[in-house]
Amino acid sequence: MRYSQDRDRQDKEDRPYKVFKIKEGVVIDHIPAGKALHVVRVLGLSKNLGDSIITLGMNLESKKIGKKDVVKIENKELTKEELNKIALIAPNASVNMIKNEHVSEKLNIMIPARLENIIICPNPNCITRNYDMKTKFTTISRDPLKIRCNYCERIFDRDDVELK
Amino acid sequence: MGGKINFRGRSIISINNLSKEEIIYILETAKKIEAMPFKKKSELLKGKVMASLFFEPSTRTRLSFNSAMTRLGGRVIGFSDPMTSSFAKGETLYDTIKMVENYVDVIAIRHPIEGAARLASEATEKPVVNGGDGANQHPTQTLLDLYTIKKAQGKISGLKIAMCGDLKYGRTVHSLAIALSHFNCRLYFISPESLKMPAYYLAELSKRGVMFSEHEKIEEVIDEVDIFYSTRIQKERFPDHAEYEKVKDVYILTKEMLNKVKKNMRIMHPLPRVNEITLSVDSTPHAYYFQQSANGIPVRQAVLSLVLGALK
Numbered sequence: 001m002r003y004s005q006d007r008d009r010q011d012k013e014d015r016p017y018k019v020f021k022i023k024e025g026v027v028i029d030h031i032p033a034g035k036a037l038h039v040v041r042v043l044g045l046s047k048n049l050g051d052s053i054i055t056l057g058m059n060l061e062s063k064k065i066g067k068k069d070v071v072k073i074e075n076k077e078l079t080k081e082e083l084n085k086i087a088l089i090a091p092n093a094s095v096n097m098i099k100n101e102h103v104s105e106k107l108n109i110m111i112p113a114r115l116e117n118i119i120i121c122p123n124p125n126c127i128t129r130n131y132d133m134k135t136k137f138t139t140i141s142r143d144p145l146k147i148r149c150n151y152c153e154r155i156f157d158r159d160d161v162e163l164k
Numbered sequence: 165m166g167g168k169i170n171f172r173g174r175s176i177i178s179i180n181n182l183s184k185e186e187i188i189y190i191l192e193t194a195k196k197i198e199a200m201p202f203k204k205k206s207e208l209l210k211g212k213v214m215a216s217l218f219f220e221p222s223t224r225t226r227l228s229f230n231s232a233m234t235r236l237g238g239r240v241i242g243f244s245d246p247m248t249s250s251f252a253k254g255e256t257l258y259d260t261i262k263m264v265e266n267y268v269d270v271i272a273i274r275h276p277i278e279g280a281a282r283l284a285s286e287a288t289e290k291p292v293v294n295g296g297d298g299a300n301q302h303p304t305q306t307l308l309d310l311y312t313i314k315k316a317q318g319k320i321s322g323l324k325i326a327m328c329g330d331l332k333y334g335r336t337v338h339s340l341a342i343a344l345s346h347f348n349c350r351l352y353f354i355s356p357e358s359l360k361m362p363a364y365y366l367a368e369l370s371k372r373g374v375m376f377s378e379h380e381k382i383e384e385v386i387d388e389v390d391i392f393y394s395t396r397i398q399k400e401r402f403p404d405h406a407e408y409e410k411v412k413d414v415y416i417l418t419k420e421m422l423n424k425v426k427k428n429m430r431i432m433h434p435l436p437r438v439n440e441i442t443l444s445v446d447s448t449p450h451a452y453y454f455q456q457s458a459n460g461i462p463v464r465q466a467v468l469s470l471v472l473g474a475l476k
């Protein structure tokens with residue numbers, strides 16, 4: 001009994017260091033190097049973490065894309081809709097749902113049709129830049145990315161996207 | 165196709181939110197109001213109050229909205245310059261609208277910041293009519309332009325329409341070009357190199373199957389077109405003064421240039437003009453810009469009557 005509890009505690013303490021395996025959660029792989037923190041931000045994981053554990057691997061070797069970042073999220077429910085936001089930063093990321101240490105589902109992420117309060121409007125004369133308020137964008141094309149601000153109605157592409 | 169068109173309670177923020185059928189419906193309503201007997205017209209919006217919230221001065225638009233409302237028997241409250249009212253900075257736009265909505269049935273708003281009218285419409289259940297939000301939208305201007313074209317030529321579909329002047333920053337021509345894409349018109353864009361129609365709008369027009377061409381001289385197209393839409397070229401839009409000096413006289417329409425134009429060709433301009441159209445043009449049958457500005461009244465009356473549910 002006691003042994004098991006100790007081991008449990010030990011496991012929990014070791015967990016952040018085990019970069020490669022998680023039991024339940026999501027693994028986001030093939031993020032362009034340097035973008036891991038952006039992924040964390042777009043998923044809203046930089047605050048109110050509760051019991052969830054976020055593990056970042058940055059600048060790892062990748063056969064596919066040279067250098068890459070990896071983000072692993074445990075103990076946190078994320079809907080597919082939320083995960084789709086990753087496509088704004090890393091359109092080619094692989095998103096794997098993990099159950100019992102195995103990949104239970106591979107998600108094809110796609111930029112959502114509506115982007116609420118995720119990005120800043122690049123137009124300095126937009127109302128959203130002049131008042132403390134939520135931003136709203138509508139995706140009008142995914143490839144190439146074209147999004148329209150619901151307020152100033154201007155259209156922007158991927159290079160303009162800046163996270164809120 | 166969908167159900168009946170119903171504007172009651174609806175905000176008019178952007179021409180991009182109006183379908184072709186809805187645009188035509190508003191234009192037909194404007195025509196109906198113009199033909200309405202005086203007595204009926206003057207009581208159409210009796211008992212209704214419009215807030216006229218002008219966060220930047222625009223005498224022309226404000227007078228047109230206010231006149232449209234009062235001539236239908238409605239009343240107007242509001243302000244014409246935020247600096248002289250208690251709404252200056254400090255209070256947020258959202259809070260201002262929340263307070264004003266208790267006093268009125270409809271809100272006309274003009275604001276220098278893009279998207280302000282959309283935000284205002286989100287703050288209230290009362291219909292909001294955008295009277296211009298910075299460089300973004302001015303839907304009643306676009307509607308009155310369309311109404312004017314229809315009145316001048318008896319139709320909109322299939323016309324040859326030239327737009328001339330500052331096509332880069334001109335909100336009026338951007339909105340009009342997009343709106344005309346519903347009507348299968350042939351468009352001609354005449355401007356100096358540095359003030360050409362932005363690539364985004366050209367791409368959008370191509371996508372919508374609009375036929376258009378770009379030109380540097382008025383003479384290249386004026387004899388072919390049904391409508392010549394002139395706009396101001398402002399000195400401050402040019403990166404350097406020398407360039408302005410070079411082009412400023414090229415885009416002046418004179419009486420002499422009208423010798424071989426189509427008999428029914430009509431010249432439009434959102435006014436006020438600087439020197440783009442010489443005074444000698446005013447007395448020709450082609451001048452149509454004063455009628456155009458008068459058309460603001462029936463068009464705004466149509467919009468107000470529809471969103472207030474006084475006409476269906």
Ligand SMILES: [Zn+2]
Nearest residue numbers: 121126149152
């Ligand atoms: Zn914007």
